[in-house]
Amino acid sequence: MATKVIVNIPGEEAYDVRIAANALEGLGARMRSVETLSQGEGVLIVTDSNVAPLYRDQAKASLAASGFRVRDIVVPAGEEAKSLAVAGELWEAMAQLSLGRDCVVVALGGGVVGDLAGFAASTYLRGVSLVQVPTTLLSMVDSSVGGKTGVNLAAGKNLVGTFKQPSFVCADTTTLATLSEREWVCGCAEIAKSAVIDSDEFFFWLIEAAAALASRDEETVAEAVARSVVFKADVVAQDKTESRGVRECLNYGHTLGHAIEALAGYGMFSHGAAVAEGMRFAARLSAQLTGASADFVAAQDDLLDALGLRSLDWSAAPEDMLAFMKRDKKVRQGKVRFVLPRDVGSWELADVDDAVILEHLEAWQRSKGA
Numbered sequence: 001m002a003t004k005v006i007v008n009i010p011g012e013e014a015y016d017v018r019i020a021a022n023a024l025e026g027l028g029a030r031m032r033s034v035e036t037l038s039q040g041e042g043v044l045i046v047t048d049s050n051v052a053p054l055y056r057d058q059a060k061a062s063l064a065a066s067g068f069r070v071r072d073i074v075v076p077a078g079e080e081a082k083s084l085a086v087a088g089e090l091w092e093a094m095a096q097l098s099l100g101r102d103c104v105v106v107a108l109g110g111g112v113v114g115d116l117a118g119f120a121a122s123t124y125l126r127g128v129s130l131v132q133v134p135t136t137l138l139s140m141v142d143s144s145v146g147g148k149t150g151v152n153l154a155a156g157k158n159l160v161g162t163f164k165q166p167s168f169v170c171a172d173t174t175t176l177a178t179l180s181e182r183e184w185v186c187g188c189a190e191i192a193k194s195a196v197i198d199s200d201e202f203f204f205w206l207i208e209a210a211a212a213l214a215s216r217d218e219e220t221v222a223e224a225v226a227r228s229v230v231f232k233a234d235v236v237a238q239d240k241t242e243s244r245g246v247r248e249c250l251n252y253g254h255t256l257g258h259a260i261e262a263l264a265g266y267g268m269f270s271h272g273a274a275v276a277e278g279m280r281f282a283a284r285l286s287a288q289l290t291g292a293s294a295d296f297v298a299a300q301d302d303l304l305d306a307l308g309l310r311s312l313d314w315s316a317a318p319e320d321m322l323a324f325m326k327r328d329k330k331v332r333q334g335k336v337r338f339v340l341p342r343d344v345g346s347w348e349l350a351d352v353d354d355a356v357i358l359e360h361l362e363a364w365q366r367s368k369g370a
Contacts, residue, residue: 048078156329203344
């Protein structure tokens with residue numbers, strides 16, 4: 001059974017997110033039904049070396065059957081591909097293929113491919129159409145929707161990027177069968193983040209559904225993806241370019257999470273595992289600063305545990321963690337900003353003093369036995 005979520009952002013063309021098993025088979029026909037894509041001929045599939053052997057041929061066949069002229073580019077798998085150097089290779093390849101303004105870039109893969117291909121699409125010829133075909137749970141529930149694109153710099157993740165809404169999102173839940181357990185729970189962390197920020201209804205549904213989601217029950221997975229997409233679409237509709245403070249709620253858990261990823265070495269922990277640790281940290285910080293209850297902190301811990309996101313057995317020097325946080329995009333006038341939940345469905349954005357952060361980082365480090 002297919003689920004359709006319509007993303008309607010002020011000032012942008014509305015677009016559909018189609019969530020279904022075997023949705024990839026109908027990719028070409030669905031793209032032809034989108035007015036802004038219906039007359040296009042040239043399609044460039046951007047995928048990576050892990051995804052290409054699994055789904056590239058199926059995507060190409062569907063697109064060709066609908067009359068598209070299809071080319072593809074395969075980039076290396078992994079975070080290292082999300083760079084200006086690889087983006088430059090995409091631009092050069094698109095120019096060599098003589099792709100015009102009516103071409104469509106199809107991002108086939110996880111979050112790295114989606115961000116990279118989206119960045120290339122938003123900048124080549126000052127912008128061509130983009131279709132997102134996420135193949136990981138994380139990209140289905142998060143990065144394929146909302147329009148953020150970007151590449152990394154040596155100084156940090158996603159420091160260069162644009163906002164580029166896709167014209168269509170095709171989430172084929174069948175592709176999730178090939179995910180490792182590490183990648184599965186990575187996506188579960190973003191679902192948990194969405195539930196905490198969104199509402200009691202989503203949060204308590206997820207508590208009840210945690211075991212089924214962890215075991216990859218098809219109906220539960222489809223509903224979790226749909227709920228997460230609806231939540232994110234609503235947030236983005238209120239704050240398309242993260243200029244009003246609303247969209248920053250999507251960064252819950254990411255302030256410490258990004259520091260963990262960087263200091264542990266990219267790839268040591270999945271993005272979701274680092275974000276889950278950041279959620280635990282932020283909840284405890286919130287207990288001091290916003291009056292979040294011990295019951296809330298415990299309920300979030302229990303949910304993360306149930307989804308397979310155990311607390312990480314790793315720590316770093318508090319001073320090093322704080323120094324990295326200071327480079328975060330959300331820093332204002334030297335103050336690190338945290339998304340702090342007061343309770344489920346209630347949050348605030350707070351500038352936190354260095355001394356308070358260090359105090360909590362020291363407690364966090366002690367909790368690891370360091």
